[in-house]
Amino acid sequence: MISIEGLRKVFTANKTETTAVDDVTLSIKQGDIFGVIGYSGAGKSTFVRLLNRLEEPTGGKIFIRNQEITALKKNELRLARQDIGMVFQHFNLLWSRTVKENIAFPLEIAGVEKEERNQRVQSLIDLVGLSGKEATYPSQLSGGQKQRVGIARALANKPSVLLCDEATSALDPETTNSILDLLVDINQQLGLTIILITHEMRVIRKICNQVAVMENGKVVEHGNVLDVFAHPKTDVTKKFVQQLMGDAEAENEFEHLVHTFENGKLIRLHFVGETTNDALISKLVKAYDIDISILQGKITRTQAGAYGTLFIQMTGEELEITKAIQHVTEKTSVELEVIRGVR
């Protein structure tokens, strides 16, 4: 569907060059929901803007549906763009148009008839929860309302590719969920391919099947969401995964755990998705003469099984504890790390 080869973008400002996107090679399949994550300034927005050539690449090629976007003439590009929806980080609504007229705009561009236009616009307004605000001008909307207009506008022309630049960052979780559900719906029903920049791992986890992690303009890791998250290779990815797993906070409060729970061993268990380990704690407690307290952590159900991290406290005889640890490391796929030994 989309294939990208050696894409580069260099900005020159005040005589210094910034390589915003650096030699990115990727391919995205039809129907993928492709997440892009990375630190602020990593080049995510620039990357997405290159895809529909809002920025002209400094180098590299982009193919969408076997059409070489980077080689298109002005008019061909125009037509190709009608099939690519885009949600902007800063909304970019026309202040001179009402909510309704803003959403109708891409339909006017594509020459959709008035009756159908009205119908589609109305159903989109309902979908994004803006009924009653049809005749309102953007300046009278809240941030999230503006963003929803932007999303409705991007979907109006039933594009086959949707580019989202932090489309839900101004939205509360409830609205985010309903928007994401909407996207998944369209994705499944019409095979819409979505490329989505986000800072919220929750969004990635909820709807993406592919993910790319960017750092300093480079894609440092990409692939299946579960693969990437289960075995993060780079520091960036690890940091992001920690957010999802709630470890980021755990890390910060580590000291606190160490001090609060003075007896027994503090252990981190890392479940990597196997159903056989579901009753692990129960088994350990029965098999060995120890007690286990669950201090903190998060377990998530994935298709493959439980996945996540738990901090536990094991108390009991030193020997029993050692045996239990041995059991875990030798007989299960759970990764175990002793944070502090018995005092």
Added chain:
Amino acid sequence: MISIEGLRKVFTANKTETTAVDDVTLSIKQGDIFGVIGYSGAGKSTFVRLLNRLEEPTGGKIFIRNQEITALKKNELRLARQDIGMVFQHFNLLWSRTVKENIAFPLEIAGVEKEERNQRVQSLIDLVGLSGKEATYPSQLSGGQKQRVGIARALANKPSVLLCDEATSALDPETTNSILDLLVDINQQLGLTIILITHEMRVIRKICNQVAVMENGKVVEHGNVLDVFAHPKTDVTKKFVQQLMGDAEAENEFEHLVHTFENGKLIRLHFVGETTNDALISKLVKAYDIDISILQGKITRTQAGAYGTLFIQMTGEELEITKAIQHVTEKTSVELEVIRGVR
């Protein structure tokens, strides 16, 4: 510190009235980090903008440090505002000024001397991670970089109150964390009072001690973060809490759990923060002849003890299971809900 009485704001547009903030009465103590959450369009931005009178209230009173903000004359208001920092949802940077000059702006207004100004600006630039971008104009920054400039600008004049309108929504988790740490630091060292709108429960949980939930212009719930989250009363709050606890997703995948785990009882355990319950599972397994698998859930460490929800599967004799359940309900503070009985 801040006390708000019967605050109201009604917008009139196209002859229809919108009550954006509806009779809000609240008080916020010095040094509080006060979170405001609510759906898009709930009136959060309007509420915060009323606090420094960027919007004139339709009714009600606001006191900050015993000064009646709503009664101040123009010049008094001006001076009062120099002590209130504000981070805008849409950044509102001056495009004609570089990063450095933007951050220096409130200092120029407050008449801080050049040397000290430069020094403070530089240290803020370092703190928000924009070193090297000092001389860049906003149009050449990424979304998150702009937001960080906005944050640095709001902090520049060492205000005693900081109003943040989704100050971290354009930021990746890592940067968000560092900004939040910065805020907590200032809060602790200088007693800065922070009022913070956010959609990210993570942010609330990480730094807020007080929270208010808004819906349709009204504050439907407020108080200590733990209290509000442990016993959410309204639907809105419950929805938000579910996000924090990872239940939102759990709810969605509930069906899936029910089908996958066909034996035993499916049970939801809700820990409400008591250290005595830490080893609950371990105890149950030992005391009764049952096995417990942890399917999904999240446990968070709070000052008061473990807090969170776990979905577990209990297998074993019907009788033993019943006893175990009885034990939990009668002898612990853990809330238990049987989702599906034994098949």
Added chain:
Amino acid sequence: MFADLFATIKVEDIVEATKETFYMTIIALIGTFILGILLGLLLFLTNKGGLWENKWVNFITATFVNVFRAIPFIILILLLFPFTDFLVGTIRGPNAALPALIIGAAPFYGRLVEIALREVDKGVIEAAKAMGAKTRTIIFKVLLPEAMPALISGLTVTAIALIGYTAMAGAIGSGGLGSYAYYSGFQRRDFDIVLLCSVIIVLIVFLFQFIGDYITRKLDKR
């Protein structure tokens, strides 16, 4: 009392002059609006980074605009005689003044249009581009509507400048208040006429300003 104060004034002459001023200003304004928008768009679109970026067209348009802005109005009127004769069929009277008024004012308005278009948010133009809009669509549905308040304010300014120009068009017998004030009033030291004409001109200016401000305010939804 009024009759006393303005004893020497012929009311019908003043009415006639007022009509002529209105006639010339309004027709010229329509022409200026159309031609000015065209010139302004051309300047904006062919400029560096514009949708039709084209150094040469930009240079030629700029030259055209600058040349006609620079020529003293009285010389312009005379230079345009052959053109006026061809277009209007006469080189005297109010109608003959129109081509010169339009060609004198349009380059000026064109520059104001260019300035207004430059203030349109780049992000919005980008959004339209991303939707695959034709340049025509961008012009008519984005650039012009988004710039409309500034375009109308600019038109108001131009309208008032045009009222000033009509005074000079008196040289070719186009009449109007300005030339009536100058030739029948000022040249003959009849300051009652100058005063009365000036008051009427000021009232007309206020009228245009009021209408312009009203429309601008109605259109501005920011």
Added chain:
Amino acid sequence: MFADLFATIKVEDIVEATKETFYMTIIALIGTFILGILLGLLLFLTNKGGLWENKWVNFITATFVNVFRAIPFIILILLLFPFTDFLVGTIRGPNAALPALIIGAAPFYGRLVEIALREVDKGVIEAAKAMGAKTRTIIFKVLLPEAMPALISGLTVTAIALIGYTAMAGAIGSGGLGSYAYYSGFQRRDFDIVLLCSVIIVLIVFLFQFIGDYITRKLDKR
């Protein structure tokens, strides 16, 4: 060849006229800039929803601006004689034209300033207010810098209109290319002079336009 073509032209006269045009335009432009910014700010700030919202001051400023924009230039020059005499000490020559040029052009530039200020992002003004900025600070550190590209473009437009006005100031012996072209060229049917003067005027216009565009581009960091 040049000497041949323009046999009748006295080079020193043309040089002198060019100097006078430059002199009048530049001095008047400085005055216009200052007075126009003042008027534009006053119009903007006292307008509905402005920082100094004040119906009456706004009305009075608008009246002042409109009256002076409406008076035909030649009449304006004469009305200003006592004022000019007091201020400049003479009512003849290039210096005597300055007050009329400035008072004729400033209201016009004032309107352009108002339009430019209206285009400044409301959010940025709000940010400054939230920081507790004095109105003075908002004016000098927010409104003017943020509107600067449009202010300079508007000044360029005004400068070129001023060049046109200097031609009319010839009536009081201020010299300059425009009146030289009309009196020594056009009146005597010496079209070489008209042509040469026009070419020089166009070149001056281009010069102003070029400088204006350059500054605008440099300042515009959006």
Added chain:
Amino acid sequence: GGGEEKDDNKITVGASSVPHAEILAEAKPILEEEGITLEISEYQDYVLPNDDLANGEIDANYYQHIPFLEQTIDDTGYDLDYIAGIHIEPMGVYSKGISSVEDIPEGTEVIMSNSVPDHGRILTLFEEQGLIKIDEDVDKARATVDDIVENPKNLTFLPEYEAAVLPEYYEREEDALVAINTNYAIDAGLKPEEDGLFIEGDESPYVNVLAVKKEDKDDEALNKLAEVLQSEEIQAFMREKYNGAIVPVKEKK
């Protein structure tokens, strides 16, 4: 242009509004009795009436004096002529601070109209007073400031002011000499005979004429118009209405 299908009994005459158009208006009813319809077309400009006459837009014009007409013919090659001279608008030199020609100090400034056709006329006046001498080889009517060969009092001639503004300079510039067309002087409340330092007499060559195309010189209706304009009735009207600013003449070509 309306030249082709000429109606013998209808003539269109271009004129400056004051006094020419007013004089024509006075003549209109008299001509009407003779069966001639007179249409008056007013001009504010000095170049167009001759252009219009040459290309047949109008049948005659009445706004210029003979030297101006001759210069136009020289400059453009138009085939124009005149039927009769009607009146003179004498040029006068005024000053608030200087009371006689003898008292004119060294280096006095002379403020004069920027209308080129007036320049020769004013300089001739100065020459008649013995204040300057104009180059012998130059046609006096076309003399410019550059043609002065002797200027014993070192007068500074400033030929660059709008004619209508001149009375203002008379009021405000006491030490200068101001050359003012009589019509402007009168409108400004000056009395030429009393206030003028020196003034043109009726021997002046600057006679305002009824100009026509050469081919129309013998046109009946136009000659009739000339006759009416020179009639006692119209001449009396001129004397009375413009009390001294206009001197009627009866010159015939």
